[in-house]
Amino acid sequence: MALGTLKLSDYDISPQFGFLPCDVIGIPPLGLYYKPWQDISENLPNLLASNRLRAEVDGLPILSCKDLRSIPEQRRAYSILAFISQAYIWAENLPAKRIPPSVSIPFLSICKSLNLPPVATPDRLDNLATLTTFTGAIDESWFYLISVAIEAKGGPLIASAVEATNLSRAGRTDLVAIQLDKLAAGIVDLKTVLQRIYENCDPHFFSNKLRRFLAGSKNMAKFGLPDGVIFDEGTGNVRTVKLSGGSNAQSSLFQFFDVALGVTHRVGECGGAHQKNKISNRDTVASPGNLEDGCRHVKTVNDQNYLSEIRQYMPERHRQFLDDFAAVANIRQFVENNLQNEALVLAYDACISALVQFRNTHMAIVSQYVIAPAQVKAVHQHQSDPTTIHLYGTGGTALIPFLRLVRNETRESAINGNCTAR
Ligand code: HEM
Numbered sequence: 001m002a003l004g005t006l007k008l009s010d011y012d013i014s015p016q017f018g019f020l021p022c023d024v025i026g027i028p029p030l031g032l033y034y035k036p037w038q039d040i041s042e043n044l045p046n047l048l049a050s051n052r053l054r055a056e057v058d059g060l061p062i063l064s065c066k067d068l069r070s071i072p073e074q075r076r077a078y079s080i081l082a083f084i085s086q087a088y089i090w091a092e093n094l095p096a097k098r099i100p101p102s103v104s105i106p107f108l109s110i111c112k113s114l115n116l117p118p119v120a121t122p123d124r125l126d127n128l129a130t131l132t133t134f135t136g137a138i139d140e141s142w143f144y145l146i147s148v149a150i151e152a153k154g155g156p157l158i159a160s161a162v163e164a165t166n167l168s169r170a171g172r173t174d175l176v177a178i179q180l181d182k183l184a185a186g187i188v189d190l191k192t193v194l195q196r197i198y199e200n201c202d203p204h205f206f207s208n209k210l211r212r213f214l215a216g217s218k219n220m221a222k223f224g225l226p227d228g229v230i231f232d233e234g235t236g237n238v239r240t241v242k243l244s245g246g247s248n249a250q251s252s253l254f255q256f257f258d259v260a261l262g263v264t265h266r267v268g269e270c271g272g273a274h275q276k277n278k279i280s281n282r283d284t285v286a287s288p289g290n291l292e293d294g295c296r297h298v299k300t301v302n303d304q305n306y307l308s309e310i311r312q313y314m315p316e317r318h319r320q321f322l323d324d325f326a327a328v329a330n331i332r333q334f335v336e337n338n339l340q341n342e343a344l345v346l347a348y349d350a351c352i353s354a355l356v357q358f359r360n361t362h363m364a365i366v367s368q369y370v371i372a373p374a375q376v377k378a379v380h381q382h383q384s385d386p387t388t389i390h391l392y393g394t395g396g397t398a399l400i401p402f403l404r405l406v407r408n409e410t411r412e413s414a415i416n417g418n419c420t421a422r
């Protein structure tokens, strides 16, 4: 699949699995030398439940990364160490502000090789979901697996969209419409997979047991991390990082759909991030599971730039692909130049409608998995008005205001404005 000189294979994109790294499937575990890491990662649920995780990690030897030669091995080590550091930070009520050298040294070295930030990003976490979990619960595996399934099912759609772009450049109106119809049907299928999250991932489990481990270290003063996290490399030099938490907003697939279809985002007015709320702030350290901002005017992230900033958390070649593809993506312009072709306009609007439906379904999930449990908690704690609680995404956005704007901007991209997904 080529677009001028743009070849998917040059960007580590598989025609079958898209942005998922297909080379991790079936690779053997790390060698015996790395057994201390493996043992901890396989035992996270027990170590966390018995409060022994931090002591075990503190006792780890500092292992060298020089035996991690292949990219799949480095990715596996990245996953393991990402899980271990997130578990270390959030293992107990008070978060750990310092990651010990036994994890910092190898983790930062692998992050440097892979050019990824030292935080658990979905792209890596979910590959090993069935091997490593924080809780041992099927609900947690299911949460990651839904994301992987969506990425995998969306993989072949990348080629369809690239093909539609190629055909637009060649002026093949009818063929573009056929590709866009395929793309629309494919995006509808992704929504169907997303809805399956309800089957095996309980919203209260997600909110109360899992979500704290997914938090980042940026703007986390309320949760006991005013200055981020220190990666102690044992050299006297300490590296302090403040990073957004992992989020599926880091998925390259949905940013790709937006680029391909010419959907642009100018998310700037997410007022929710600045709104005062009425939750009282009685605890000294809040639980990051609900990521609530108690009574403070805090701007967590610059939502305006969030979708572009978050590209720094994607694998380097995928990030490059999005930039390079944006320079040639022309479907929307092509449709606008051919408004007399009803089938073409309908097919384009069907893609927008499918994307809006996906985002609507996603917002409903966020309501059930984040907002509803937080309201229950607020009622139990006799907080004044549970409907005014203000919540953040693990990525640090103002959550619903942010997602609503992204959805609205998608809807506004419809050519006929009669996009069925309202
Ligand atoms: C319980 C499940 C989920 C919750 C609670 C959730 C929550 C969120 C939140 C809060 C955001 C805003 C960014 C942030 O601050 O983190 C976000 C963004 C996003 N999420 Fe999810 N998410 C869930 C599952 C998924 C799944 C399975 C996918 C599909 C791969 C997905 C795709 C996205 C995308 C693409 C964005 C960026 C905004 C957009 O393009 O519309 N999410 N999610």
Ligand SMILES: N[C@@H](CC(=O)c1ccccc1NC=O)C(=O)O
Pocket (backbone or CB within 6 Å): 120, 121, 122, 125, 126, 143, 144, 147, 211, 214, 245, 246, 247, 248, 249, 370, 392, 393, 394, 395
């Ligand atoms: N943004 C979500 C969390 C999320 O999607 C996520 C976070 C860390 C690792 C993986 C994630 N998503 C799915 O694989 C939230 O705010 O709860």
